[in-house]
Amino acid sequence: MAERISQIGEFGLIRRLKDLLLKEGVAGRGVVLGIGDDTASFIPRSGQEVLVTCDSMVEGRHYLPECISPHDLGRRAMISNISDIGAMGGAPLYALVSLGLRPKTADADVEEMYRGFLFEPNPFHASIIGGNITSVGDSPxxxxxxLGEVPEGRSLRRSTARPGDSILVTGFPGRSGAGLRLLLEKKGTEQVEDHPLVRKYLVPGHRAFAGRAIALSGLATAMIDTSDGFLGDLGHICEESGAGADLEQNKLPLKQDLIDAARAFGEDPYELMLGNSDDYELIVTCPPENVTGVITALSEAGVESISEVGKITPFAQQIRLIGGDGSERRIEPKGWDHFG
Amino acid sequence: MAERISQIGEFGLIRRLKDLLLKEGVAGRGVVLGIGDDTASFIPRSGQEVLVTCDSMVEGRHYLPECISPHDLGRRAMISNISDIGAMGGAPLYALVSLGLRPKTADADVEEMYRGFLFEPNPFHASIIGGNITSVGDSPxxxxxxLGEVPEGRSLRRSTARPGDSILVTGFPGRSGAGLRLLLEKKGTEQVEDHPLVRKYLVPGHRAFAGRAIALSGLATAMIDTSDGFLGDLGHICEESGAGADLEQNKLPLKQDLIDAARAFGEDPYELMLGNSDDYELIVTCPPENVTGVITALSEAGVESISEVGKITPFAQQIRLIGGDGSERRIEPKGWDHFG
Known part of the structure; x- marks a missing residue:
């Protein structure tokens, strides 16, 4: 019989998680105090800017427990944060994990989720140094x-793209969103958890090593990760940079599985590629003469697919899609509005 | 008609909150990037340890919206974190606020809550540099x-109390817990929101300025804030320090309003003083010869009531209550178990 949190209690659970972190986590560099006091603490390295971000996932909104294992859920939650640090050019260092859990949750599931939390930071020698656990009713x-670090002055922002810059994107945005749709449509009728698009949704991966390489190369002008969809995040770059963008439709990266899914949905695959989807790919802008260098840096960091898809323009917040026939169509970045 | 988040959308709300922070917040020292990019960032001061803590509050578990104004709720949420930084001897610097909100929540209420978030950090010149907003169903x-800072090597932990140390406590623990009980018992029948005990529960205050003064004085051996009740937190000190404690019952601080409430509840006031209550007072241990110095430092930092209540003993995790007649009684630290 699985033990539930209500049986071992908050402090019992915390003791088990501390043991798990000691055994399976890494010792974070510069950590003075980890879990167990009023705060954690660390000594930052000189010459480094400290990066800090937070992201939350709510059951029923960001994930369905019946569709994702606790381990994958832990990985996914950590990936979205690692991706943000990577999109600034940083390396993750320390995490704080705040959980709202049902009392009837099995202790073993929380431990598996913690193994998922460790899976992605461990290769960076990043560690979990704090957190909080509380009970909730219906919305875990x-x-x-x-937290992460980047050498001072090297972080890559979304506000610094310049007209004339080339726009590059890694991988194949849109696949995660298509995977979510597939999961929701087939749920209960068909086993789709192992479909490549669904896997991309459940455990999207991140480009933090590549993002760091780009920042350290000094070749790019702006960078962002795609968590609000390709168009949503390109829109963030345009809005913050006071610029626009022209995208060449036939250069937009489409993978066969997305084309197949679009056909099954009765949709235009380009709509899926551009629309809401959290793929955690990178959008990078750079002067045209740096494109080769950026592609080389991304390739050396292990990115297999890189597409140059268009140019930053001076037309504030106007994003246009240029067809193969030279036609121009204005498209609206929507982004992922949780309250929309 | 009040505007709801679902009407202005996630990004509309974020824009309003950014405006509010610009107008009513302070510019945090060393901040390179505030709200609006993939991460926030700052340049830490050399010679300082960075402190980091997180704490969450869930509607229905930690607060009842019908009993607390959005402004007080914001203050209270920030106080519990400031108290943790202060209990290490640190000064708060930067906050990230992650909210789970119902779509039907009024925008004006979120703005009022944000004014509450700013109320406590502003005097420290600490700023909100990031966060996250998502929608939830039933559990906002x-x-x-x-994040905060403390000069390297000056932080005060819970694990470093030594046998023979005197135990001091600020203020009157237990009042917040009694206020919560009063609120729950009278809710719907009597207006008790202005009762001093209820106010202490709703907006408990913090001792962060005093905590910092104690850490910088170098006179104390250990420190903790009382968020799990006096006995719970003294228990944390004892557990982490591998020590015990003898408390002199007639030195325990009792305020008349707690005595009155205990009588009304039909309870022993000492039980209320020792039990579950988040008052955010400080428990400080120090060698007996430093007691006068600690009291002076606390007084100079504005603490009006300080009590020396007992001694740390070598008997691991045994906390004893010594009666006025010399009788000894072992008491168990329970702490506030959210899953108990």
Whole structure:
């Protein structure tokens, strides 16, 4: 019989998680105090800017427990934060994990989720140094704060793209969103958890090693990760940079599985590629003469697919899609509005 | 007609909150990037340890919206984090605020809550530099991560109390817990929101300025804030320090309003003083010869009531209550178990 949190209690659970972190986590560099006091603490390295971000996932909104294992859920929650640190060019260092859990949750599931939390930061030698656990009624949540570092002056923002810059994107945005749709449509009728698009949704991966390489290369002008969809995040770059963008439709990266899914949905695959989807790919802008260098840096960091898809323009917040026939169509970045 | 989040949308709300922070917040020292990019960032001061803590509040578990104004709720959520930074001897610097909100929540209420978030950090010149907003169904939550700093080597832990140390406590623990009980018992029948005990529960205050003064004085051996009740937190000190404690019952601080409430509840006031209550007072241990110095430092930091209540003993995790007649009684620290 699985033990539930209500049986071992908050402090019992915390003791088990501390043991798990000691055994399966890494010792974070510069950590003075980890879990167990009023705060954690660390000594930052000189010459480094400290990055900090937080992101939360709520059951029923960001994930369906019947569709994702606790381990994958833990990975996914950490990936979205690692991706944010990576999109600034940083390396993750320390995480704080705040959980809202049902009392009837099995202790073993929380431990598996913690193994998922460790899976992605461990290769960076990043560690979990703090957190909070509380009980909730109907809406369990995971809220992770991740700290990282980037050499002073090297971080890559979304506000610094310049007209004339080339726009590059890694991988194949849109696949995660298509995977979510597939999961929701087939749920209960068909086993789709192993479909490549669904896997991309459940455990999207991140580009933090590549993002760091780009920042350190000094070749790019702006960078962002795609968590609000390709168009939503390109829209963030345009809005913050006071610029626009022209996208060449036939250069937009489409993978066969997305084309197949679009056909099954009766949709235009380009709509799926551009629309809401959290793929955690990178959008990078750079002067045209740096494109080769950026592609080389991304390739050396292990990115297999890189597409140059268009140019930043001076037309504030106007994003246009240029067809193969030279036609121009204005498209609206929507982004993922949780309250929309 | 009040505007709801679902009407202005996630990004509309974020824009309003950014405006509010610009107008009513302070510019945090060393901040490179505030709200609006993939991460926030700052340049830490050399010679300082960075402290980081997080604490969450869930509607229905940690607060009842019908009993607390959005402004007080914001203050209270920030206080519990500031108290943790202060209990290490640190000064708060930067906050990240992660909210789970119902779509039907009024925008004006979120703005009022944000004014509450700013109320406590502003005097420290600490700023809100990031966060996250998501929609939830039935369990709105507030999860705050707070960063602070303390000069290297000066932080005061819970694990470093030594046998023979005197135990001091600020203020009158137990009043917040009694206020909560009063609120729950009288809710719907009597207006008790202005009762001093209820106010202490709703907006408990913090001792962060005093905590910092104690840490910088170098006179204390250990420190903790009382968020799990006096006995719960003294228990944390004893557990982490591998020590015990003898408390002199007639030195325990009792305020008349707690005595009156205990009588009305038909309870022993000492039980209320020792039990579950989040008052955010400080428990400080120090060698007996430093007691006068600690009291002076606390007084100079504005603490009006300080009590020396007992001694740390070598008997691991045994906390004893010594009666006026010399009788000894072992008491168990329970702490506030959210899953108990």
């Amino acid at each position: 949540f995971i809220d992770i704060t991740l | 939550f507030i999860d705050i991560t707070l």
